[in-house]
Amino acid sequence: MTPVELSRTVLSAVRRAVDDGELSVTVPERAVVTEPGPGGCGDFATSIALQLARPAGQPPLRVAEILRPRLAGTAGIRDVVVTGPGFLNISLDAQADPVTGLVREIRRQGARYGHGDALAGQVVALRVPYEVRAEVVADAVVRIVGTQGGRATVEHGEPVNLRPVPAPEDPAPLGPDAAQWALLHPAPHDRPRITADHLVQREGNPLFRVRYAHARVRSLSRNAARLGFTAEPGPLTAAADPEPRFPLAANGTEAAPLAPPVGAGPAPLTTVDNSEPRPPLAANGTEPAPLGPSVGAKPIPPTAVNAPHHNAPHPTPNGPTTPHHPHHGPTPHPGPDPTPLVRALLTPLADHPRILTAAATHRAPDRVARHLVTVADAVLPLLPFVLPVGEEKPSAAHRARLALAEAAGTVLAGGLSLLGIDAPEHL
Known part of the structure; x- marks a missing residue:
């Protein structure tokens, strides 16, 4: 269930409460659904009860209690909890993963995502x-x-x-x-x-951030293809998709990977797309620092370009160097959890249809422009988590993260097109 579908579900619950005579209000045009705030729980929260309390002539908690059973009985919703003055906190069923549903919807509609009949x-x-x-x-x-x-x-x-x-x-x-x-x-x-200022290719230029984010997503798709995998919506954490290792040989050691086909040339040392968009050189000829993560984001791990070779020699306490065998130790840690970055991106992607409707109704293309900046600022910190790092193998989590990044790229490209601006493949 996507946030847009959940918003419609909330409005449906309000409509049923009105039809049953428990609420005497005009059903609003939309219900805002966001991630839970402090003190909240579940996957999403809505303040619809607070919004309807005054016109209904009832306390917000009473309105929330009227709506709670109608929401809890909806397919795809596992539980509804009322917190604070009347916030409805909604937990979705596992199979109703909002990220997967939203990504699939964007992939299905493509450039027409957000189009409607308002x-x-x-x-x-x-x-x-x-x-x-x-x-x-x-x-x-x-x-x-x-x-x-x-x-x-x-x-x-x-x-x-x-x-x-x-x-x-x-x-x-x-x-x-x-x-x-x-x-x-x-x-x-x-x-x-x-x-x-609109021509400067630096982080302080909103236009540059939007176009840079789109170019980075396109570059990740090209690099993923070189690594042998494509985007597929699904679980976004590595722990949810442990990849099987090479089978053990008879002596208990790990078997070598399959050799390339006869006649195939040597494998390339890197699989990095040389067209990766990079900021231009500064006036003094030096390369400026790349765009950093958003304030409060977790540290960005090394990418497949600059990750250290896991089989490189390393010093031991006795002095000499010994090669490191990555497969003889415990299973590597799945890495930082990108869940907070996913949540930060999910909201603006789900909000895209509403933004287009508002921009069309109020004749305000500036709303689309500012929304694109929000999407770009949300997707950029997630991009370093998309491709495998070092000797890490592509997993379902990598495919799902790539699908989410490509969904953001679709929104960026569609929005720029509506503004009459080119969405570059390279920058």
């Missing part, structure tokens, strides 16, 4: 002044309205109904992509900045 059959007439920012915003609104089943037309002249604050100067020198971003990223009432 404006089906409607014609949105846009009347804009003869000004470059108004023209660019209107052009983006036409595309975004189309994602919700509507059709938008653009006309000039009074009365104007779409008049963003004009650009202070011609944005053309920034180039097509940076100019589009400079005009679309700010809210309509904010004056856009037409500066070279």
